[in-house]
Amino acid sequence: xxxxxxxxxxxxxxxxxxxxxxxxxxxxxxxxxxxxxxxxxxxxxxxxxxxxxxxxxxxxxxxxxxxxxxxxxxxxxxxxxxxxxxxxxxxxxxxxxxxxxxxxxxxxxxxxxxx
Amino acid sequence: xxxxxxxxxxxxxxxxxxxxxxxxxxxxxxxxxxxxxxxxxxxxxxxxxxxxxxxxxxxxxxxxxxxxxxxxxxxxxxxxxxxxxxxxxxxxxxxxxxxxxxxxxxxxxxxx
Numbered sequence: 001x002x003x004x005x006x007x008x009x010x011x012x013x014x015x016x017x018x019x020x021x022x023x024x025x026x027x028x029x030x031x032x033x034x035x036x037x038x039x040x041x042x043x044x045x046x047x048x049x050x051x052x053x054x055x056x057x058x059x060x061x062x063x064x065x066x067x068x069x070x071x072x073x074x075x076x077x078x079x080x081x082x083x084x085x086x087x088x089x090x091x092x093x094x095x096x097x098x099x100x101x102x103x104x105x106x107x108x109x110x111x112x113x114x115x
Numbered sequence: 116x117x118x119x120x121x122x123x124x125x126x127x128x129x130x131x132x133x134x135x136x137x138x139x140x141x142x143x144x145x146x147x148x149x150x151x152x153x154x155x156x157x158x159x160x161x162x163x164x165x166x167x168x169x170x171x172x173x174x175x176x177x178x179x180x181x182x183x184x185x186x187x188x189x190x191x192x193x194x195x196x197x198x199x200x201x202x203x204x205x206x207x208x209x210x211x212x213x214x215x216x217x218x219x220x221x222x223x224x225x226x227x
Contacts, residue, residue, distance in 0.1 A: 004158075031212075040219070041219060042202060042217030042218050042219050042220060043159070043202075043215070043217045044217070045214060045215070048212070048214075050212060056210070056212070058214075088156075090158050090159070092158070097212040097213055098211070098212060098213065099213070102213075103149065103161040103164065104161070104215065105161070106158030106159050106160070107158050108157055108158055109156065109157065109158050111156070
């Protein structure tokens with residue numbers, strides 16, 4: 001089955017530690033995205049990548065970093081510089097990011113708790 | 116930036132139609148209107164999208180006002196599985212790419 005996988009589903013870390021969230025897709029999509037969701041809120045864009053070896057900051061990139069070395073993978077690192085890292089993190093992909101109507105496919109999410 | 120406004124919550128009886136409204140009074144001419152829904156602790160799922168004309172698919176219908184400042188998602192017969200948070204999203208073209216602008220969504224409760 002084609003889709004997006006995120007692992008792990010739940011992640012716990014101590015304050016001050018960096019943590020990397022995994023996102024893999026086998027849809028052959030060029031574009032990938034990372035969003036953050038806080039309780040009762042909509043999604044906010046952290047980073048996006050339109051093509052391999054290229055990525056751009058979204059609306060709330062501070063304290064996060066990404067890489068896009070392979071088309072299938074777009075890992076997100078939550079660094080110790082992120083002031084409020086506890087949240088639900090969602091990865092998505094789309095055929096490309098310049099098509100006028102292409103939808104985004106979302107993974108199941110990773111719930112990160114930092115104490 | 117354009118934004119969307121939706122009621123926080125709505126209720127519907129099972130097997131009755133549901134109309135979920137969305138206001139987007141600052142929408143620009145090139146912004147697409149997308150609807151997604153999200154079940155608890157899951158990623159959002161695409162429902163439907165449109166630009167100017169009304170749209171139908173197997174999940175729902177989308178009615179877009181003539182001035183495009185509002186739209187309505189129509190679920191023709193609500194089932195218990197339709198209980199979710201529904202997001203009305205503008206797909207805006209900025210900085211050479213399309214981005215989603217999420218609102219806070221409408222939590223739909225379906226009563227048996």
